[in-house]
Amino acid sequence: MSPKNKKKLEIIRSKLDKLDNKLLSLIKYRTNLVKEVLKLKEFKKEIVDKKRINFILKKN
Numbered sequence: 001m002s003p004k005n006k007k008k009l010e011i012i013r014s015k016l017d018k019l020d021n022k023l024l025s026l027i028k029y030r031t032n033l034v035k036e037v038l039k040l041k042e043f044k045k046e047i048v049d050k051k052r053i054n055f056i057l058k059k060n
Contacts, residue, residue, distance in 0.1 A: 001009070041047055 038047065
């Protein structure tokens, strides 16, 4: 690999690492929110809200 391409590769990998860190942070935050929601649910059947899932899927 040429030195120029090697440098480009390092830059891209650095950007990927930063993005991965942001994604992991968001996933951890979401996981904590889900845990809070689960504490509020009384029954297992309440865990999955099909109406909400369909709304989110249609929105995106």
